[in-house]
Amino acid sequence: MTTTLSRRGLARLVLAAAFTVAAAAGAVATPVSAQASDLDGPITRSEVIQRAQYWVDHQPGPYDQGGWSPGPGDGHMYRRDCSGYVSMALHLKDVPATASFANWGNPISRNDLKAGDFMLYPGTHMFLFDRWDDANGTFWYYSFGSTPVRHLRTNINNASLDGHPNSSYRAYRYKKIVDDAPPPVAAGVQGGRTTWHEVGNTTQAFARGVDNKLIHTYLSDGMSGWSQWLPHGDVQLASDPVAVHKNAGNVTEVFARDTANRLVHTYFGDGMSTWSPWAVIGNSTITGTPAVVYKPLGNVTEVFARNADGAPVHAYIADNSGGWSDLLGMPGASLASDPVAVYKPQGNVTEVFARDTANHLVHTYLGDGMSNWSAWAGIGSGTITGTPAAVYKPLGNVTEVFVRNGSGAPVHAYIADNSGGWSDLLGMPGVSLASDPVVVYKPQGNVTEVFARDTTNHLTHTYLGDGMSNWAAWSGIGSGTITGTPSVVYKNTGNVTEAFARNTNGNLTHAYIAANTNAWSDWLPIDNTPIATTN
Structure with missing residues (x-):
C-alpha cells in the first residue's frame, strides 16, 4: 500500500474558518469555529475535519488504549486509539470501541463518502475519511492506528487500507453529521445611481447637475461626512447616470446616454489618479436610460439599452474581449420601458426584463450552454406600467421582479429552483x-x-x-x-x-x-x- 503523510497545520484551521463577502447581492458565509457543536450534538463536516486536524497539530500522546487526552474546546477526554480518535472528531460524549461503533452511524456506499464519514472494520480498526483527491479513487484520511496521529493519502482500490484488508471495511455516516452550507457564489452586481463596495466601506452617489453634467459624492470610513459634489468632464447627459462597482481592479464605472443619444462611459480604479475621459460605446444611438450588470466570471461588464426603434441592444467587455463590443442586437422585441438586468451565478445566466409595447412584462436570458439569447417571453397574465425592478436571491436560486400594474399598485413575480416556472403577477x-x-x-x-x-x-x-x-x-x-x-x-x-x-x-x-x-x-x-x- 502506498501511503503519503501530510501535515496541514494551523493553516487548515485558518482556511476552514475564513469567510467570503459577496458584494451587493451579497451573501455572507459565517465561519465555523472548532467549538461550534455541543457535545453529542449535530456537527458539520467542516468541524469534524477541524477537530481531527487538532490531534494532528497537537499530538495527544502515544497510542494507548488505556490512555486519555482532551479534545479541543471543552476538554472532553477521549481514548488514545483509533475509535477514540474518531469519537473525538465527531464530538461524541461516549467513546465506543470499534466493535459497537456501527451503532453511531448508517452504512453508505463507498462512492458516497464525504468529509467526516468513517471506514469501519468492526472489532479491529477504523479511520476518518477526509476528501477525494482524484477521480481514480485516491483519497485523504485521518488515522490513529499507531503513534503518531496522522493525515494520510491512499487509494480506495488498494488491497489493504491502513494496514488491514480492504474487504474488511464498510463505509458509515455518523447519524448526527450535517452538510455545511454551500459556500457563497460570486454574486453579480447591478448598476444604479448609488454603489457600495467593501474597500473602505465606500458609498458613492452619482447624478446630473443642473447643467446636465455628471457629478459625484462619496462617503468612506474615516470621513466625517459626505464629500462635496465632484464634477466629471464636460459631456452633457440626457439620461440619469448608472454606476457599477467591479471588485477586479476596484473599478467604478458610470454609463449614461449623452445629448447626442450615444452610450457613453467613464471609469476610475486602482492605479488611476483621475477618472477616465468619457468615451462612446458602439456606433449607433440609443434612447432612455441604460442598464448595466457586472459578472465576476470572466470579469464581464454588460450594458443593455433600447435603440432608436425601441429594440433591445447590448454591449459588453470581458477579460478576453480586447475592448468593448459594438451595440449588438438581441431577439426581436419592441420595448416601451428601459431594460433591467440581473446576473445569476448558477448557470452563469444573465436575464433581462422590460415592459413591451403591449404593456406586458417580458424577459430574455442567456447562460452556459446557450449560443443565443432566448426568445422574449411574457411573465404573468396582467398588464403593467413603468419600468420593472429585478433582484436575484442566492438562497433557493430565486429571481424576483417587481413592477406596478395598470392601476399603479405593486405586483411581483418570481421563479425559484422548486417553483416549476414563473409565477403569475401576484399582488x-x-x-x-x-x-x-x-x-x-x-x-x-x-x-x-x-x-x-x-x-x-x-x-x-x-x-x-x-x-x-x-x-x-x-x-x-x-x-x-x-x-x-x-x-x-x-x-x-x-x-x-x-x-x-x-x-x-x-x-x-x-x-x-x-x-x-x-x-x-x-x-x-x-x-x-x-x-x-x-x-
Whole structure:
C-alpha cells in the first residue's frame, strides 16, 4: 500500500474558518469555529475535519488504549486509539470501541463518502475519511492506528487500507453529521445611481447637475461626512447616470446616454489618479436610460439599452474581449420601458426584463450552454406600467421582479429552483405608487425589501424575510416629501440599508437603517447642490 503523510497545520484551521463577502447581492458565509457543536450534538463536516486536524497539530500522546487526552474546546477526554480518535472528531460524549461503533452511524456506499464519514472494520480498526483527491479513487484520511496521529493519502482500490484488508471495511455516516452550507457564489452586481463596495466601506452617489453634467459624492470610513459634489468632464447627459462597482481592479464605472443619444462611459480604479475621459460605446444611438450588470466570471461588464426603434441592444467587455463590443442586437422585441438586468451565478445566466409595447412584462436570458439569447417571453397574465425592478436571491436560486400594474399598485413575480416556472403577477399589500419600485436583497434574514414613492410623494417600503408568511404593510420613511424614483443600496458592513432620493428643493437626501438601530433615520441632507432627474 502506498501511503503519503501530510501535515496541514494551523493553516487548515485558518482556511476552514475564513469567510467570503459577496458584494451587493451579497451573501455572507459565517465561519465555523472548532467549538461550534455541543457535545453529542449535530456537527458539520467542516468541524469534524477541524477537530481531527487538532490531534494532528497537537499530538495527544502515544497510542494507548488505556490512555486519555482532551479534545479541543471543552476538554472532553477521549481514548488514545483509533475509535477514540474518531469519537473525538465527531464530538461524541461516549467513546465506543470499534466493535459497537456501527451503532453511531448508517452504512453508505463507498462512492458516497464525504468529509467526516468513517471506514469501519468492526472489532479491529477504523479511520476518518477526509476528501477525494482524484477521480481514480485516491483519497485523504485521518488515522490513529499507531503513534503518531496522522493525515494520510491512499487509494480506495488498494488491497489493504491502513494496514488491514480492504474487504474488511464498510463505509458509515455518523447519524448526527450535517452538510455545511454551500459556500457563497460570486454574486453579480447591478448598476444604479448609488454603489457600495467593501474597500473602505465606500458609498458613492452619482447624478446630473443642473447643467446636465455628471457629478459625484462619496462617503468612506474615516470621513466625517459626505464629500462635496465632484464634477466629471464636460459631456452633457440626457439620461440619469448608472454606476457599477467591479471588485477586479476596484473599478467604478458610470454609463449614461449623452445629448447626442450615444452610450457613453467613464471609469476610475486602482492605479488611476483621475477618472477616465468619457468615451462612446458602439456606433449607433440609443434612447432612455441604460442598464448595466457586472459578472465576476470572466470579469464581464454588460450594458443593455433600447435603440432608436425601441429594440433591445447590448454591449459588453470581458477579460478576453480586447475592448468593448459594438451595440449588438438581441431577439426581436419592441420595448416601451428601459431594460433591467440581473446576473445569476448558477448557470452563469444573465436575464433581462422590460415592459413591451403591449404593456406586458417580458424577459430574455442567456447562460452556459446557450449560443443565443432566448426568445422574449411574457411573465404573468396582467398588464403593467413603468419600468420593472429585478433582484436575484442566492438562497433557493430565486429571481424576483417587481413592477406596478395598470392601476399603479405593486405586483411581483418570481421563479425559484422548486417553483416549476414563473409565477403569475401576484399582488402585494395595498398602496398606490407614483414611482417605479426599487428593490434590494439582504442576506441577513433572507430579506427582500422594496421601496417606492407613493402618491403623497413620501418614500414607502415593504419587506419579506425568513419567518414571515406575508409582506409587511407599506410604511413611510422620513418626514419630508421626495420627487422622482429613489435609489437604494445594501451594505454588508454593518448590515446597513440606505435610501437616496431627491427632495422638493432638488437636493439629494438619504435615510438609513443599520444592525445597531431599531428604526429608519429621518431624511438627512448630503449637500445643497441641486441635481437633475429624468424620473
